[in-house]
Amino acid sequence: MDIDFRLRLRFWGVRGSIATPQPDNLGFGGNTTCLEIRLPNNEIVIIDGGTGLRYLGLSLMQEFADQKLSLRILMTHFHWDHIQGIPFFAPLYVPGNEVAFYSEHPGEQLRETLEGQMSSPYFPVRFEHMAARRSFVQMPPDLRVGGATIRAFQMNHPQGASGYRIECDGAVIVHASDLEHGDAKFEKILLDHAQNADVLIYDAQYTPDEYESKIGWGHSTWVEAVRIAHAATVKKLVLFHHDPGHDDQFMKALVEQARKHFENTEAAMQGREISL
Numbered sequence: 001m002d003i004d005f006r007l008r009l010r011f012w013g014v015r016g017s018i019a020t021p022q023p024d025n026l027g028f029g030g031n032t033t034c035l036e037i038r039l040p041n042n043e044i045v046i047i048d049g050g051t052g053l054r055y056l057g058l059s060l061m062q063e064f065a066d067q068k069l070s071l072r073i074l075m076t077h078f079h080w081d082h083i084q085g086i087p088f089f090a091p092l093y094v095p096g097n098e099v100a101f102y103s104e105h106p107g108e109q110l111r112e113t114l115e116g117q118m119s120s121p122y123f124p125v126r127f128e129h130m131a132a133r134r135s136f137v138q139m140p141p142d143l144r145v146g147g148a149t150i151r152a153f154q155m156n157h158p159q160g161a162s163g164y165r166i167e168c169d170g171a172v173i174v175h176a177s178d179l180e181h182g183d184a185k186f187e188k189i190l191l192d193h194a195q196n197a198d199v200l201i202y203d204a205q206y207t208p209d210e211y212e213s214k215i216g217w218g219h220s221t222w223v224e225a226v227r228i229a230h231a232a233t234v235k236k237l238v239l240f241h242h243d244p245g246h247d248d249q250f251m252k253a254l255v256e257q258a259r260k261h262f263e264n265t266e267a268a269m270q271g272r273e274i275s276l
Contacts, residue, residue, distance in 0.1 A: 013052020027248035029270025053085030
């Protein structure tokens with residue numbers, strides 16, 4: 001296996017709010033949020049469990065067909081678009097696999113929250129009946145995974161959400177979704193954690209015009225994304241958490257507009273890999 005990287009990022013789900021599998025969205029992707037970060041020692045860190053998690057699970061089952069898996073899933077928060085893939089994550093059904101869930105909440109609260117969406121009458125299999133060994137961990141100030149350090153930070157979102165800064169051998173990926181701009185306290189926290197990142201993944205669900213009727217919904221715009229990218233001197237900006245109503249043509253135009261203000265901008269695309 002090629003291990004000539006410090007961090008490797010792959011997008012398995014890029015959509016916000018609800019999955020949108022219609023043909024005119026498939027260029028960028030219709031699954032809700034899920035990211036895989038691979039470390040040089042082949043350890044795997046996952047951010048969020050939207051519908052993209054199902055496809056990641058199938059890929060991992062094929063890649064590690066004769067091996068037991070030890071996985072870490074970092075939860076940003078628990079709105080539906082970030083947890084709907086968990087009941088369909090194949091590694092959770094395999095005895096001997098280990099899956100650790102992390103969040104800002106105490107472990108018991110985290111467990112109860114994830115159990116909720118699989119309780120009757122919402123799902124036929126209860127969470128506690130999954131065969132893999134599961135653990136529920138409140139994020140420490142610095143989580144060490146192999147050679148990587150992961151720091152969580154708070155973001156401005158209804159009911160709260162966590163961003164993550166992942167560092168490994170000088171490479172830095174910052175995940176900042178879901179968040180709403182406009183709060184000075186949270187912006188300072190974001191800027192402190194996004195400083196000099198190689199890749200900043202930023203919530204850009206709305207256009208500025210759309211945002212006017214969505215104030216308080218917990219999301220941001222591409223205009224704010226490029227502003228933060230400049231302020232934090234990041235190298236690459238990745239727009240993320242695409243609105244269900246933004247098809248491929250809309251997204252292409254949005255990226256072109258953003259690049260006029262921050263040249264090294266792209267929109268997250270399902271299946272896209274970025275190696276550092």
